[in-house]
Amino acid sequence: MRRVLLAVAILAFVAMLAWFVALRQALLFLVGLGMGAVLAGARFGFTTGWRNFIERRDPSGILAQLLLLALAAVVCMPMLAAYPGDLMAALGPPSFSLLIGAFVFGAAMQVADGCGSGTLYKAGLGIPLNTVILPVFAIGSFLGSATLDRWLSLGALSPYGLVAHLGAGEALGLTLLGLALLAALVLWRSDRAAPRMSRKLLIGAILLAVLASLNLAIAGQPWGIVYGFGLWAAKLATAAGLFDPTVNHFWSEAVNMKTLHQSVFLDVTSITDIGILAGALWIALGKPRSQSKPLTGKQWLVGVVAGLLLGYSSRLAFGCNIGAMVSGISTGSVHGWIWVAMAFLGSLVGVRIRRHYAF
Structure with a gap:
């Protein structure tokens, strides 16, 4: 019965978006809905995969x-080359901000047991820690955006897009070669008795690659997560009179100022984020409610602090596992590769912290 009610609510929301907002937003919500269902249904966790x-x-x-990245790149890079004026890559500047932000994010996501997409879909599943972390993540993302210019002043290079500079063919070849080398390294360092890939993860990777490609085609920009979080907190802070966007470097930029003052339903990142929550909720209603292990007060405090750092560092790093890694690498951004290296180093530290607090 609960699933029927949710289905009715989803259909009504899609109709409202199509009629009152834009057909594109309705389609993006459906894409997000699929992403949430796949992430939750396959338990396609980026954080858990690294920790395991x-x-x-x-x-x-x-x-x-890595399969998800390869499949998405095969579709997205030729699309970017064919429609350079209509589609954009997920570019970020190589910078001290990126190095620090990605490292901190990698550590924090292990403690908080979720990256950007993981926090969203686990909140949709009703997992208590991630449900509490979600608004804290949003606050951190907003604070990161509000101070981003100070971090960039430490030193930054111009974003470098492989497709724009080398063409789709060479960019795709280099990307697939890099992913193959990473896969070989992972296999070399793995336990020979461990499974290589489950059927559920295989299907999840394929479906997420399709959905990420659809997101690029419909929205004109790659799949992202954290911008929506920061936008929500910025809207609340501005409405409460706690923040003046006109004197802030990031939010006074024309595109961000416009997004800040228009309906949240017009923001392409926000609408897919909402879809991910709804898709995960759909999965949750179809399964028996599982009992999670109660957390101590210290674990709650550490988890919430990690959530705040997740949000802050993701803005400094120009994305999370989705915006920087999946979208960055699959659309040819050099910053995506830097993000992966630093975030994995951070995860090595984060796993130790998580073990220390017995999460």
Whole structure:
């Protein structure tokens, strides 16, 4: 019965978006809905995949992520080359901000047990820690955006897009070669007895690659997560009179100022984020409610602090596992590769912290 009510609410919301907002937003919500259902249904966790490899030398999660990246790149890079004026890559500047932000994010996501997409879909599943972390993540993302210019002043290079500089063919070849080398390294370091990839993760990788490609085609920009979080907190802070966007470097930019003052339903990142929550909720209503292990007060405090750092560092790093890694690498941004290296180093630290607090 609950699923029927949710289905009615989803259909009504889609109709409202199509009629009162834009057909594009309705389609993007459906894409987000699919993403949430796949992430939750396959338990396609980027954080868990990295942690399983670090702790148990289980390569299945990382191999599924590399397959997702390869499939998305095969579709997205030719699209970007064919429609350079209509589609944009997920570019970020190589910078001290990126190095620090990605490292901190990698550590924090292990403690908080979720990256940007993981926090969203686990909140949709009703997992208590991630449900509490979601608004804290949003606050952190807003604070990161509000101070981003100070971090960039430490030193930054111009964003570098492989497709724009080398063409789709060479960009795709280099990307697939890099992913193949990473896969070989992961297999070399993995436990030979560990599974290589489950059927569920394989299907999840394929479906997420399709949905990420659809997001690029419909929205004109790659799949993102954290911008929506920061936008929500910025809207609330501005409405409450706690923040003046006109004197802030990031939010006074024309595109951000416009987004800040228009309906949240017009923001392409926000609408897919909402869809992910709804898709995960759909999965949750179809399964028996599982009982999560109660957390101590210290664990709650550490988890919430990690959530705040997740939001702050993701803005400094120009994305999370989705915006920087999946979208960055699959659309040819050099910053995506830097993000992966630094975030994995951070995860090595984060796993130790998580173990110390017995999460």
